Structures are given as structure tokens and as C-alpha cells.
Amino acid sequence: MSIVISHGDKGGVGKSLLICAYIDYRMNHEGFNSEKLVVLDADPRNADVFRMFDGYLPQVERVNLAAKEDWMKFVDRIQSEKDKGYDYIISMPAGVGAILSKEGAKFGDYVELLGHEITMFWTIDRMPDSVNLLKRAMFDIGSKVKQMILVKNQFFGTADSFSRWDSSYLRKLFLLGGGIEANLPELHEWVIDEVIGNQLDEADVKRILLRQGAISASEAAISGTHRTIPFSSLLNRVDLRLTLRGEMEEWLRKVDSFFAEIDMQVQVKNRKTVLGTQPKNTKRTEP
Numbered sequence: 001m002s003i004v005i006s007h008g009d010k011g012g013v014g015k016s017l018l019i020c021a022y023i024d025y026r027m028n029h030e031g032f033n034s035e036k037l038v039v040l041d042a043d044p045r046n047a048d049v050f051r052m053f054d055g056y057l058p059q060v061e062r063v064n065l066a067a068k069e070d071w072m073k074f075v076d077r078i079q080s081e082k083d084k085g086y087d088y089i090i091s092m093p094a095g096v097g098a099i100l101s102k103e104g105a106k107f108g109d110y111v112e113l114l115g116h117e118i119t120m121f122w123t124i125d126r127m128p129d130s131v132n133l134l135k136r137a138m139f140d141i142g143s144k145v146k147q148m149i150l151v152k153n154q155f156f157g158t159a160d161s162f163s164r165w166d167s168s169y170l171r172k173l174f175l176l177g178g179g180i181e182a183n184l185p186e187l188h189e190w191v192i193d194e195v196i197g198n199q200l201d202e203a204d205v206k207r208i209l210l211r212q213g214a215i216s217a218s219e220a221a222i223s224g225t226h227r228t229i230p231f232s233s234l235l236n237r238v239d240l241r242l243t244l245r246g247e248m249e250e251w252l253r254k255v256d257s258f259f260a261e262i263d264m265q266v267q268v269k270n271r272k273t274v275l276g277t278q279p280k281n282t283k284r285t286e287p
Helices: 015-027 048-053 068-080 097-113 128-144 169-176 189-196 203-211 217-221 231-236 242-270
Strands: 002-007 037-041 060-062 087-091 117-124 147-153 180-184
Touching: 002 015, 002 097, 015 048, 015 087, 015 117, 015 147, 015 180, 015 231, 015 242, 037 048, 048 060, 048 189, 068 097, 097 117, 097 128, 117 128, 128 147, 128 169, 147 242, 180 242, 189 231, 189 242, 203 217, 231 242
Parallel strands: 002 087, 002 117, 037 060, 037 087, 117 147, 147 180
Antiparallel strands: none
């Protein structure tokens, strides 16, 4: 049984995008059992993982992991559900590192006793704080993580443009400790808007502009949004523009290769799969 954590400890690096892509990947591969997966979104302000998969998977929840007692309750839950054989996927919010540095090691000890192994994705941008925050996490909880995977989000540039990470001594230590590097393909922002519905939270702003006479009542009433959906579900949209369909299909193929390569490296290092999937020999199901 596994616990997969998406971390990065800062906002805007693509933690949620990465874990949404991973869940989508699992959903579309042989051997996937939705009844055995629990998806937990711990972001109190922007629960985008919850919004994407609520209604598509049977066990998708919002949780709070901001305090010691929250981590204790989570361990108690895992213990109570031990016989159900669940895998857990957790999307961490920005700034969770402070509480995780206090409770993470103890949490790792407890879940190991309960038969779970922790895999952690750490997504970075090109700024130095991504490297510095990873150092803190490695020192605080690294010994409790079965496999750590550093993800370069190529939204911020090509893989070879992450020079601060590439030239750091922390990278040497990370790789010596069995860490894996991976390059997350960039997804075009137009496709992202189709998936999440371009959900700018502007209702209150529109009300102010309407009172000031800056926009019309009809303009204020236009939402321009639709329900957030999993990435691969976008292909079921019969009205999807050809260009967006092509971009999504290409990105999904790259994502399949991205996670398959990670899984292969994990198997080489640990002689077992911690990602929990067996890739198909065929393409994803399309309408």
C-alpha cells in the first residue's frame, strides 16, 4: 500500500498540475481500482485537485493538515482503514513545510508500521527557493520517504534551463540518496482553460464594477465557466476544437511516457513499482 504526496512547499510551481496528471494517468491504465484509491486535497484555499476529481472518483475529499492533531487524526484514519487496502494520494498546499517538519518524521514512522510506503513528488520552478525548501524537506523527512521524485515543471522552461538546481550540491546529495529526476511536459494554457473552465473568481469584482457603471448587467451575468474535469475526459467533448484536441492528445502521450519512465527508474532502484500501475500497450480510450 502506498501514500503518494505532491509537495513543493511554495505556490505556483505546479504541484496540483503534477498530481492531477498522475491521478489521470492511473485512472486510464489497466489494473486501476477506483475503490482502492483515496484522494485527499489538503489545500484550504484552492482545492483544485478536489474540484477536478470530485464526482469522477468515489473517494475524493478535502482535509486539513495544518496542525499536529490533524496529522494524528490522519494516522488514526489510516489505521482504521488498514484492512481495506487503500492507496492514498495527498495534494499538499504551499507553506505546509513548517508543520511537516515537525510531524512528518513521526508520521513516516507510524505509516511504516501500518504497512505503507511514502512516495513524494517535489515540483520545482527555476528560483532558488525551490532548492532551499527541498533541502529542508530532505533533512526533515527524507529518511521516511521510500522514493523522492524531483519534477522540473517545463512550464518554466526547458529541462536544461533549471541551472540553479542542476549546479547545486543538493542535487548531488539527492541523486546519491536514490532520488529520481523527471521533466513534466508543458501543457498549453488554452488547454488548461478548457479543462478548468478558466475559473477566474471575479463575481465580487463584477458586482463592484456594475455598481460603478463600468460594465452592463448582462456582462456581469456572464460567467464563462464550466465544471472542472479530468484531463483525459476533455477528449470526450464532441465540441472540442481540433487544435485543443491535438494539444491534449499530444500532452497525454508525453505524460504517459513521463510516468512510465519514472516507474521504470523506480523499479530499477527498488525492484518494485511504487506508482501502482501497469501501462497499456494501446493508446488511451478516445471517443
